[in-house]
Structures are given as structure tokens and as C-alpha cells.
Amino acid sequence: MLKPLQEWICDTCGKTITSADDGYVIWRHDIDQRDFDFKIIHKFVCEPPSFPSSVPLGEFLGSKGSTYLLSFISLGKIKARGRYRNYCHVLDFDEFVDLYRRVQIPYYEEARKKFNNPALLAEMEDASELHPYQEDVLKQIIEKY
Ligand SMILES: [Zn+2]
Structure with a gap:
């Protein structure tokens, strides 16, 4: 049994990431710099070479992580003006929300296997x-x- 929001399943090797310090979130971009193919992996050892973005898993946790994740989909009241209104750089919302739930909702990661x-x-x-x-x-x- 995984410890909720403390342990994750690596999308590369399938083994447990036992600490946020050992994990990275990685993803790719299309030609318009829109993000897709979000994965949680063991840092360094399980990182595929073709993923241009990698950020420590810890950055996605807690209220700080929620704030970071929301910045992917909206620039918010201060920055979302003019041509940046409704600016969003997520290409695949189902993948993005899956990532969001994996790092924000207790028991999601364990239940996700089923x-x-x-x-x-x-x-x-x-x-x-x-x-x-x-x-x-x-x-x-x-x-x-
Ligand atoms: Zn791994």
C-alpha cells in the first residue's frame, strides 16, 4: 500500500518512488509549446532522453503545488490580460488532470492502478x-x- 501523497508509482519502471525527493515530473511539448505526456518518474535513473521538461516532484505537492499546477492552465487575474486571456499551455487536459489528482488527491495514486x-x-x-x-x-x- 502506498503512503498517500508520499509515495508514487514510477511511469517508467513501475516500481515505487518512496520519497518526493526521489521523483521528477516530466513532460513534452508540441511545436506550439503546448504540454502533454506528463509522467512521474524516479529522477535521473528512469528519465527518458526525449522529455525536454523535468521538475522535482516536490514542487507539485501541497498548496504550493496546487498553485503551480493552476499556472499551467490560467495566468490568473493579474497576468491574464489582452492576448494572454484564456492562455493555456496544456494540450491534453485528461493527462494533466490525471497528474493533478496524482499529486493532490489522497489515495488516487493507489486506486489508479485499478x-x-x-x-x-x-x-x-x-x-x-x-x-x-x-x-x-x-x-x-x-x-x-
Ligand atoms: Zn523508475
Whole structure:
């Protein structure tokens, strides 16, 4: 069992990252500098050479991390003016929100391993868009599947 928001599964080797200090978040850009292919990996040892951006995992945690993540999708009231209104450099929102949940929502990382379970998918078919990602539901997913 992973310690929530303290341990992660490396997207390269599949083993546990046991401390935020050992992790990096990496991603790529398209030709318009829009971000996609977000991954959490062991720093250095599991870093693929083709990823131009890498930032220590710790930068994405807590309220400081939430602030950082939000800066990817909006420049906010101070900076989002003129041509920078609705400026966003995320290309793949599903990937980005997956990353957001991995570093901000307790039990998401552990439950995420079960997200392809057919019985789970069947159970969640009629659930709201919010329901599956609530902390208590994620805990139930870990216990049940
Ligand atoms: Zn690794």
C-alpha cells in the first residue's frame, strides 16, 4: 500500500518512488509549446532522453503545488490580460488532470492502478463525473478491487 501523497508509482519502471525527493515530473511539448505526456518518474535513473521538461516532484505537492499546477492552465487575474486571456499551455487536459489528482488527491495514486478493472468500470458507469475521485470512494476502490 502506498503512503498517500508520499509515495508514487514510477511511469517508467513501475516500481515505487518512496520519497518526493526521489521523483521528477516530466513532460513534452508540441511545436506550439503546448504540454502533454506528463509522467512521474524516479529522477535521473528512469528519465527518458526525449522529455525536454523535468521538475522535482516536490514542487507539485501541497498548496504550493496546487498553485503551480493552476499556472499551467490560467495566468490568473493579474497576468491574464489582452492576448494572454484564456492562455493555456496544456494540450491534453485528461493527462494533466490525471497528474493533478496524482499529486493532490489522497489515495488516487493507489486506486489508479485499478482503473482498468472491468468490474470497477461497470460499477462506475452511471456515477457522476465527481464521484470516482473523491477520497472516500478512492479508498473503497483500493479495498474492493
Ligand atoms: Zn523508475
